[in-house]
Amino acid sequence: MGINIVPWSKAWKLCSQSVEPSDTENNSNFSVVINNYQHILAMAFAIKEINENSKILPNFTLGFWIYDSYFDAQRTYHTTLLLTSSMESFVPNYICDPQNNLIAVIGGLDPETSLHIATILDIYNIPQIIYGSAPVMQGKTPGFFFFQMVPREALQHEGILSLLLHFKWTWVGLLVMETDNGEKIVETMLPLFSQNHICFTDIERIPVRHLQKETEDWLLQIAKIYDKVMASTANVWVVYGESFTMAFWRWLQYIPEVMYVMQKPKGIVWIMTSQMPLASFSYQRTWDTEMINGVLSFTVHSSLVPGFHQFVESQNPLGPKENSFIKDFWQHAFSCVFLTQVQNNGKGDTCTGEEKLESLPGTLWEMSMTGHSYSIYNAVYAVAYALHAMSPSRFKHKIMADGGRQKSPYQLLWKSYPFLRGVTFNNSAGEKVSFNKNGELAAGFDLFNWIVSSNQSISRVKVGEMTPKSPPSKGFTIHEHIITWHRCFNQAQPLSVCSEECLPGSSKKVMEGRPFCCYDCKPCPGGKISDQKDMNDCFTCLDEDYPNKQKDLCIPKRTNFLSYEEPLGSLLAFFALSFSLITALVLGTFMKHHNTPIVKANNQNLTYTLLISLLLCFLCSLLFIGQPQKLTCLLRQTAFGINFSVAVSCVLAKTITVVLAFMATKPGSRMKKWVGRRIPNSIVISCSLIQVVICTLWLSSFPPFPDADKHSVVEEIVLECNEGSVAMFCCALSYLGLLALVSFTVAFFARKLPDSFNEAKCITFSMLVFCSVWLSFIPAYWSTTGKYMIAVEVFSILASSAGLLSCIFFPKCYIILLWPELNKREQLTRRKN
Template sequence: MLVLVVLLIPRLAITCKASLVQCKAHYPHPPLHKYHQPGDLIIGGIASQTFIISNSATFSEEPQPTRFEALAGVTKNYQHILALAFAVREINENPQLLPNVTLGFHINENYFNTQWTYYDTMEMLSTPDRFIPNYKCDVRNNLLAVIVGLDSQTYLHVATVLDIYKIPQLIYGSAPEMNDKTPGLPFYQMAPSKDLQYVGICSLLLHFRWVWIGALTMDNEIGERFVERVLPLFTQSGICFAFIERAGRINFVSDMEEMLQIGAKIYDKIFNSQANVLVCHGESFSMTSLRWLPYLSELFNLTDKVQGKVWIITTQMDLTSMVYQRTWNVDMFHGAVSFSLHSSDPPGFHQFVDDTNPSSMKGDGFILDFWQQAFGCIFPDTDVGNADENMCTGREKLESLHRSVFEMSMTGHSYSIYNAVHAVAHALCVMSSSQLRHRTVGNGGELKLQNQQLWQSHPFLRSVSFNNSAGDKVSFDHNGNLIVGLDINNWIIYPNQSFHRVKIGMMDPQIPPDQALTISEEKITWHSCFNQMQPFSLCSDHCYPGYSKKMKEGEPFCCYDFIPCPEGKISDQEDMNDCFKCTDNYYPNEAQDFCIPRNISFLSYEEPLGISLAFSALSLSVITGLVLQTFMKHHNTPIVKANNQNLTYTLLISLLLCFLSALLFIGQPEKWTCLLRQTAFGIVFSVAVSCVLAKTIMVVLAFMTTKPGSRMRKWVGTRLATSIVLSCSLIQAGICITWLATTPPFPDTDYHSVTEEIILQCNEGSITMFYSALSYMGFLSIVSFTIAFLARKLPDSFNEAKLITFSMLVFCSVWLSFVPTYLSTKGKHMVAVEIFSILASSAGLLGCIFFPKLYIIVFRPELNKREQLVRRNQ
């Protein structure tokens, strides 16, 4: 791991003295083993000294002691050094940014060793050539900021020391997790927060509906923190883990066999799993370990399990290779999707890299070793290798290298280093013109910054905002995180094992998380195993609309069976946990996968049933009116007189109103029709039945008065009939008035009786009052029927008892059948049943009581004479 330290250096030549190396000699170099991983930025081996590199620097003629271990390095990370050098050169060549000031930098190596990390950090705070912690007498080499490398664990050791001095620290890799971090400590993250990346991965999985995934992370604290963060986030979003594997790191040769066995188990778990998507989280060196996986299949006879997977790679990882891995097969990563720090190519960087060679980079202690490892050659004056091996000319072109070895375009981490250097420079530029700075002018008018001014640079660095040469805005948020998004790339592996990154989307931190992800599916190339079809990654097949998921006992929630929706419910999307009811205005279709608008239903005048009933009601009303007119016209005839004219007229009028009251039941229910329809019908019908009852009683009394000495003669008269009609009708009127006063009927909407319809109806308000009014009419009709039945054999030619018996028999039959029929029907048919009962019962009374008499009056007038009546009575 390298720590990049940006220094503010006056325009003086800087000499790299041997004393630096001699100081380090007091601390023995940590033992290195054959399989020990080198640092991320060390190219061509591991440097055992501190390099001081500057555009204005010259080096003493004294040989610079270096020691490189013959290790295979990650050559790709040499671009980080070039990005740093390029940024410093840009700044130093810009006279308007920092006039009379030259930036320089150190690059320190820690060897993944805590002891060396602390030593290098303390050395930065010491006077050059003299390692005396917390003592600095040099006024020229002033430490201004530290750019910390890729692996976050290194930062924790560095911050332990640098936080004491409030030295600005810029992290170009992932930020460390610090539970005890005091707010306001001076570090700045050149990458978005991890939360943005985790939300981005979750959004990507949901976008492609990948809900059954595997996870591969490191077997350390960083890996555990990753699992702790993403597990609840993914679970809440409906994503399950088929497995979570933790891979260790090879540190010693003795660990090799054990790690290979662990790797074989991981390989077996990955490629035996039904999950086609694998989220891979690690540090910068993790990809070199993953490249062993294809060879484990051969080593452990697992070749038959190889299949395509979609690898989702986090920002810290990139397709890199050790020197010995450059020809290894990486087909399994074809179609991988990686999140990376946003990057652009600053103008001139490509040319700067293209011009890089061992002769142009004087003072670069890394380039020779990098060159040898990148091109697989050796320089004649080195002690490494055999003289017969391929010799380096120094004219080799970096452009010819595979991207896994070296990239010409600036990568995300290199771009973060580039922006970090410029952020420090712009902060210094603002600070130099501020009234708050402390400055002293020495010999020659050169600007010198004292150590006590380090803490003063934080307000300027925190508020820095500028556009870099690539046109991107650089600024920090209130947490000290660079306001920048993440690029989403698709890896395309070619047959010659070179690869290409295609940008397919991004995560924008400045818009809501649910809209932050943008993806271009048409640009994605999937693994060849998927035949360029979007892969599925499911534990169970999709649960299609019309079905709901049924969890399997003991299985994750992504593993389920599916069952049809129960009656009355639907599911209109895939993978729904439960079915739901349609809103009141809709009902389920037959497949139960969408809702159909309901029809508004009521008995209207525009449909055949309503027209038929209305026509029948009007026709019967007209007939009743004609009968009434006929009886009134022949009111002086014996047959009319013999049947109590007043009762006859009252009965006919009430029957006429009964027929007309049926029209109140037809049409869309309104407030006034709901109030009138049942109450008006109940009162009018009660009057009609009361008239029939009065007629029956009057017939019986009339017969009884014919007996000699009968005392019943005084009861025969209109007063008794009127009293019967009024008393019986008033009781019904009282019931209806009470009904209207307490719980009156009102227009209502029934959504439940008929599935396909919304029924507009009159709610009776009180079912008790409704059936009370109906029962009272039934009581009157039964009493009338009973009396008429008992008097049916009275000897009188015009005795109405028989006619009343038949009419009440019809009446009672209709209403007795009405009750079960009414209760078993719904909607407009229920209204039609009641209308039919009204018309049928009224027509029964009209027909049975009046038509025989009407026949005599109209067609047999010769029988409508007193002589005929007397003769027939005899």
Template sequence: MVDFMKMLLVVLSCIMCKAHVVQRKISYPHPPPQKYYRSGNFLLGVIVSQTLFVSAEITFTEEPTQSLFEDLIVVTKNYQHILALEFAIKVMNENPQILPNITLGFYIYDSYFTAKWTFFAAMQLTSQSERFVPNYKCGMQNTLAAVIGGLDSQTSFHVAITLDIYKIPQLIYGCAPVMNDNISGLSFYRMAPNEVRQYAGILSLLLHFRWIWIGVLTMDDDNGERFIRMVLPGFYERGICFAFIERIRDMNFVTDTNDILISGKRIHDKIMDSKANVLVAYGESHTMWYLRWLVYLSAVVPETATPKYKVWIMTAQIELNSVAYQRFWDTEMFHGTIAFAIHSNYLPEFQQFVETRSPSSNQEDGFIGDFWQQAFGCVFPSALVGEVDGDICTGEEKLDNLPGSFFEMSMTSHSYSIFNAVSAVAHALHAMYSSRPNNRGSENGRGLKFQKHQHWQLHQFLRGVSFNNSAGDYISFDQNGELVAGFDVINWIISPNQSFQRVKVGRMDSEAPLDQAFTINEDVIIWHSWFNQAQPLSLCNDNCYPGYSKKIREGQPFCCYDCIPCPEGKISSKKDMPDCYKCRDEYYPNKKQDFCIPRHISFLSYEEPLGISLAFIAFFFTFITGFVLGTFIRHHNTPIVIANNRNLTYTLLISLLFCFLCTLLFIGRPQNVTCLLRQIAFGIIFSVAVSCVLAKTIMVFLAFMAIKPGSSMRKWVGKSLGNSIVLSCSLIQAGICTAWIASSPPFPDVDMHSVMGEIVLECNEGSVTMFYSILAYMGFLAIVSFTVAFFARKLPDSFNEAKFITFSMLIFCSVWLSFVPTYLSTKGKNIVAVEIFSILASSTGLLICIFSPKCYIILLRSELNNKDQLIRRTC
């Protein structure tokens, strides 16, 4: 750090030396009394911030002595303010409609950016022009109508304190001073709109380009502190975060060079290290001098990395200007800056007026000499200076050859404000004297002498002033004494040859509501080439693209976040969404989860392969069952049909026939009738079928038990027992179904969540408990039937059905036991397919296992279908 400071101190010394082409050893006890005067019936006092009086000490550690230099540094660009005032006076005096027979004059004093000389200049304006005697007026003198100034808030504040004593109107063309509770309200008029609109415009600009991670630079003064305390919280509430907020020390007087260099190096490093590509600079006219130091530091410090260019957002008081020692400093860093400026308009006559300016033709101008020397880097010969080194000023140098940071030929916004201030005072004076019918002047040796007026009388006419200036803009003040106007949004274009151009790219309207006042044409903005002419981004991290949502990083501002994928079933359709959201019920997320796709309606229909296949199988086995039934009917008198209880056999076959046909109720678009019948029909028909199997099993068991000698089972064997079993078991299931219909019957429903991308039309079971009760009851009948058949499977008879019923019930139970977990784990229309398959499989198992052996004997082995075979015993 010590070596770094040594190097920068030497650099600063060299800068100050090279800033002046002509070296002059001077030591002013106070600045020279610069002023510019032109007589008139009414005078406008003007206090400008034109010259900086610098007195600096730099200690060189290599030498025990100190280097002291004192000099006047002219802010050459501010000289246009003087020309704007003179031009405005000329326009007013040449207008016969404004104050006829009255001439406006002016006094211009320099404030030197210090309180002492600002108070001195303000007191001079209230004294006689020949001598400085405050509060004393003697003899004939011109009347001071109003004071215009100053450019910086402190200058305006010091002037306002003095003028408030005399009630002289003050028109401020720069920053308004910050008033605290200990100071009574000072009377002044602002030639700038309310800054609330500027703040709203900056916020709208940031939100328009989605610049949410920014750096902030302010002056370390009351205005800067007010900006931080009152404006930035509003930015934060609208989603703007701050990478850093730095306060810039005032550089009007270089009293501690070491501290300034250290502070500048720290701020420079913070800017370069930050991810923020946008910097908001809030300050006053001289803020640019410090900002240019930041640029210079990146060039003179060897260890500094390649500079990262930023998008600067400048407030209305900051202009691109330079002082003499910054003549050759690079301004490329400010190329592409977006600046707010008080609304101004083009005045071609002003440029013509400026082109005629030269030291030889305007010798009464007390500022033009110093301006000319520092602007062109030359010196006018003078006997007081003695021998000089460097270029000699000829007075023929051209102002339009100066860089834009030194001087502009077109009127700047501050100069335009001065022009409007002069016009406002002239119109107010005209209104005041026009309101006095007896106000007649009398001729004397000194010209027209009007009735004496008091300073306070002009206030009411200034507050009510309303006119269109020569550029066509409407000029008036609101109830707070602020100009009713908007702000222009300016794009700074700086060419490689350091030429400077201001291009209007937007507007902050004064009449529209704040949330609608901002407009910008981003297509005409020229960004710095470092951004490859693409719109710059200023984010703490990369955007979260659609399909992802933000997750705030713990311990960091909300603008810093991570990106996490959306959970299943949710999407995010825009960048940087705080959370993912579900699609509407009619839609579902795509694979990337960045937009919603319309769902298609899904149900098991006859038009799709699965529905066609199941329907075909159902009809096929229905036909087979019908064929078996027909075969048994044709051979109903044969022993094998008679031995197996013909009535139960026919009942079982008819129930199996309906079991196959009931599957057709499950295929097709769910309707009220089909939803109500499908489970009820399935439950009752299957109960009948299983009851028949149970009855046949019991009848086989009892038949073999009854043939034993002395058996008491013989009285139970008969048709009535089988019919009773079928009827009683079926009625129990019918009762369960009736209770189901009465309490919570099935109904058509829509399932939008089970299957991605589908709206499943289904039958809601109404009561799941009742549905599983039906299944449980059928399972109970099947288990009982299986148990009885299992024990009767080895009874000695060639036509014993027990062994076949055992296999059929084994298949039946296996199918429906596997149905339950499969049903619960299946979604969408496949649920219906699972149930149909279970019905078809279990029915087919009963049909094949029980009736295929009998059909084989009836159709292919008819010789076995006789009574001898029926009564034959196995050995």
């Protein structure tokens, strides 16, 4: 029983007019795409292997028919109906030859052909295996399920995207055919590429070249596209076409010669899809191939099939088993005619049959199996293994179900597609072949680089691949070091960007009215960096880091605080200890001369209290120096506030004591009963106690704690004491300021008392110094950052304390030590004349 697998070769011929299949031998007005003859040889070789292999289909012989669609829907429908009827006479839906059974059709390379075939085959439930792109079925009938001997289309899109991202080509052009599939590619690729920051500078649609269409009109449209491509700033173009597109695409290099165009040719990196094999018309054998030098082409994955090379070499147009296509192929491939044609028309060289296929240029013929031929080879095996998978018992059951009527089992076979969908086998190249759930080949794509040598021969070098892995980036591999670029790039990697890349330390600023791939570069603002090229925005370093001067790197901040080791801390500590020592000496001097009139004159105990509080004020400034600890944070502000409150309270008490003493000396004054220690002591205790209460509330509610200030100083992490509650801190300072203001006011009004009783002048001047220091402290403190805030506060403590010490006590020490003769009662009670 002869079982036929009928392949569909859309174009091993490209005819310039409609020709009946039976008339092709007598019609010479057609141009042949010679490369497609390999598709026929791949099918013949596969069927030859299957028929010689007794393990696959031992009781059956496979055959095949081949028809040409001539790029014409009417011809496609006609020849498809021929396949479903008897070969001897065209009677649709009638088969009188039980020896020839149509069990599958291998569809054409192009989507439209496959769609036309499916319209007929869907009626008969005959499967179609296509080795090109599936047609766009949306809104069309029938909803036929295709088996595709090519991987899923989305995988090729991911491969192109990975290729562009690998070379950082973000400014590319797109050429598509003006077909439904071309529009589908635009709709699919545009959002995918945009999501990955790749822009299409231009999207040009190549008009379909119908054979009946006037060549001049078509060339005019191509010339417009040529101008746009050459004027574009993109150096990389993605071309999505069909099986014959490459042959027409080669016309681009001659557009400047045959048509008027504005732009001069330039080097371009062309990225071809798998639908565009390396193909040429026979008349293009001598055309310059420089244009396709450096092309990067995705093709359906293929491997070396053992024996195919020898099978191709064995083809002989004069052999006893020549097929009906080989003579036409031979004549167009070698530009010769066989003896009978020479005698008829006297044109062309004579074909000897000894010409070598290896001598043909790469644009016309390849000895190794191409991706599409490999798909056809696997398609034939897929049908054979699906037949093999059917068990004899299933055939028998089906025959009995039909009442025992004698039907070929294969007439029943293709009503169940799962046998083909579930087929899995290892081909002779050692690769596993299977379909996924969508009827697509579970395989990947190879990436080839087309290299033109000096003698215009072309070689294809595999430089990468795209395998179906997840994520897609892991499935893409490329060996860029073996890629040969177009000569105009001087073998340097081409660039294709709208704007020069922004270096680290800057970010992109999109140009108004331009695609997002076009941008300016702006430096990062203060406090931010960008550590990569072409960043959309700068970012802030971590709190522990700060930007370098170039704003492209985050540097770890150094830890800092007001320490004893640094000059500023050492100097402040030195002054604190020095003033403490001086205060202690003054206190010792006063205690030694405690019986002298100048010491007794103004409440001796009040004087000692003031000196001790000043001594503690000088010493408490040391709590502000050194690394902050929990204890020092708790003590330093409260100790400073309480000690200064005591000191200022003593000053206030001394001032009031002076006023009361003067008023008590007046005749008949009733103020004598207020003169004594009770009033000054009450003032010191009550005023100090208020500050103690404020500090106690502060420590019990929001106590200070060690903290790290990471923001005030750009390059430092300042270790400091967090005051806990700014409000309580301000309350303590405000109360201290209030005491100072009251003391200054009282002393100011008492400054004109007689000299003998006038300590008020010294107190007035001391409070003037005190208030000046702390009024200057407020803006200085809030305008500084880091450890210098602490230094300002320490300096204010030392300066104000030193002001009180020097203005109040140094004149008395001067008298005690240097002018003891003035330290007498009569001198102190002497009034001003």
